[in-house]
Every structure is written in structure tokens, then in C-alpha cells.
């Protein structure tokens with residue numbers, strides 16, 4: 147994504163939300179859920195299938211500071227990286243809005259994006275049983291940060307189907323972490339997946355009370 | 356509602372053979388999963404940080420903080436400020452502002468910090484997980500999802 151120049155900003159060339167994408171003035175608070183998983187597991191597809199708006203892309207710039215290896219003086223070098231994120235939105239009531247973030251690219255960046263996970267209600271980890279291992283790292287990072295998550299097996303046509311307890315063992319998940327099947331292309335299935343996450347969060351809240 | 360802490364609530368109802376939604380004649384069935392996750396060792400501190408300025412100079416805005424303009428931009432306002440004020444005549448999240456303006460979130464946050472200080476916009480804070488034990492909020496989300 148290119149930076150908009152000030153010229154573009156002044157000329158009013160920025161297109162805001164389409165008429166049907168405008169939130170009511172009563173919208174008072176928002177919550178967010180993050181959809182994670184390896185490349186090609188269906189994150190963008192899931193965001194798009196349930197979102198009421200055409201999915202948008204936001205970005206953040208990060209710099210990596212490191213001691214320059216090629217640098218005889220050992221001074222600090224910085225490399226800037228732009229991290230982009232797809233997101234969608236569901237108005238759950240006149241007052242409350244749910245945002246869904248589908249995180250692309252390298253997972254180590256997701257967790258450095260200030261506030262992306264800290265404030266999230268929870269996460270959906272999408273997995274593809276043909277390449278389970280691409281989701282191992284992100285599951286570990288969610289556990290470390292105490293972000294509650296569920297597993298959604300995105301059923302690709304030629305992907306192997308395993309008994310759920312075998313999947314649970316392979317992913318080394320706690321007994322209470324829900325595992326569901328989904329088809330990220332189907333709105334109903336994506337909605338059911340989010341419902342499972344919400345029920346799980348609700349049960350955690352009840353258990354804590 | 357099934358109790359989600361019950362492991363039996365695993366999504367698709369189990370088939371007669373205890374497999375998830377399988378009829379036992381699925382060519383894709385594989386009892387064994389060939390890989391296994393190892394718990395991560397504590398991570399190395401990653402020396403990455405967000406580009407713009409230091410956090411103390413920016414208002415504590417979340418990606419989903421809703422921004423609402425208090426009025427129209429003045430003719431002398433900076434272009435970025437005018438753009439925010441025009442876009443947020445109705446509530447809009449920080450993430451949406453970043454998307455429509457094609458600017459990184461940290462840059463939008465700097466613009467918003469000034470607008471908030473000048474009382475030109477309001478910020479409606481999100482409900483975040485740490486403040487969560489509020490079950491009624493989750494119930495509201497579930498109710499909304501059910502209507503989809």
C-alpha cells in the first residue's frame with residue numbers, strides 16, 4: 147500500500163465508507179477477534195464471508211533495530227517493514243460492533259503489532275490438516291500471551307480427516323479448547339465458528355466468576 | 356447451550372465411530388496425525404518496534420477505538436486532520452481510518468492524538484479482554500451473530 151501524499155488527502159480523493167458501510171451514530175463500543183493460521187488456510191476468506199463491509203486493509207510500519215553485521219563501526223542499523231492486515235466488521239447491535247482481523251504474513255509480526263492481541267476477545271486458529279505444522283508457532287504464541295482461542299479445521303477437499311482426539315493430541319491442546327470443522331467460504335459456517343468462540347469465552351467467564 | 360468446557364462439544368457431532376462427522380467410509384480418513392506440536396521454548400526477545408515516535412507521545416488508541424468528529428474541519432486544518440474529520444462524521448474505527456487514508460496505524464494515531472487534544476474528535480474506547488468478565492457483552496455478541 148502506498149502512502150497517500152498530502153495532495154491526495156487535500157483533494158478529497160479519499161473514498162470513505164460506502165453508504166451501506168456507515169456505522170450508526172449510536173455505535174458506542176467495539177470488540178475484536180483475530181483470525182490466525184498459516185498462509186493459505188483461509189483467513190481472508192473467512193473474514194470476507196462474514197463481514198458486512200467489503201474487507202479492508204490496514205497497515206503498520208515496524209523497524210527492526212540490529213547491530214550492523216557489515217558495519218565496522220558496529221553502529222545500529224534499522225530495517226523498516228510494513229505489515230498489512232485484512233479486516234472486516236459485523237454490527238452486532240446498534241451500539242456494539244465486532245471487528246475481525248485476518249493476519250497475513252509472518253506471525254512474529256502479529257504479536258508485535260501493539261494492541262492487536264492484547265485487546266482481542268479471543269482468536270480463531272484456522273488449520274489445514276495437510277499442513278498442520280504451519281499453525282504450531284501461532285498456537286504457542288497465543289498460549290504464552292493468554293489469548294483464548296479455538297481451533298477451526300478448514301476442510302479442504304483433499305485434506306486428510308483425523309479423529310478429533312488425535313488432532314487434539316497432535317496440537318497438544320488443553321482438553322477444554324474447542325475444535326470445530328468449518329468451510330471458510332460459507333457465511334453460515336464462519337458465523338458458527340465465531341459462535342463457538344463466543345460460547346467458549348462465555349464459559350471461561352462463567353468459570354472465572 | 357452446550358457447555359463449552361465440555362470436551363464433547365467439539366464442533367461437528369461425532370459419528371457413530373467417535374470420529375468427527377465421519378461415516379467410517381471416508382477415503383480421507385487417517386487415524387494417525389503425522390506431526391506433533393512441541394511446546395515452544397521461551398522466545399528470544401525480538402528487537403522490533405513500531406516506527407513512529409515513542410508511545411508516550413501518542414494517545415492510547417486501539418485498532419477498534421471508534422472515532423467521531425465533533426465538527427467540520429476548519430479551512431486551515433492540516434490535510435490529514437481534515438481527512439479524519441471528514442471520514443469520522445459517523446463513527447469509524449482507527450483501523451478503518453487507516454485503511455481509507457492508506458496510512459499506517461501509527462501515523463493515524465499521531466494525527467488523532469492532536470485532534471483529541473484539541474477536542475475536535477471523540478474516542479469511544481473498545482471493550483478489551485482484560486476488562487472482560489462481563490458476560491452480558493459476550494451474550495450481546497452471540498445474539499448479534501445469531502441474527503446474521
Ligand SMILES: Nc1nc2c(ncn2[C@@H]2O[C@H](COP(=O)(O)OP(=O)(O)O)[C@@H](O)[C@H]2O)c(=O)[nH]1
Pocket residue numbers: 183184185186187188189190191192248250300301302303328329330331
Ligand atoms: N475448498 C476450500 N477452499 C478454501 C476454503 N477457504 C479458503 N479456500 C481457498 O483457499 C485459498 C486461500 O485462502 P485465503 O483466504 O486467501 O487464505 P489466507 O492466506 O489464510 O488468507 C483461496 O483460494 C480460497 O478460495 C475452504 O473452506 N474450502
Ligand SMILES: [Mg+2]
Pocket residue numbers: 189190191232248250
Ligand atoms: Mg490472506
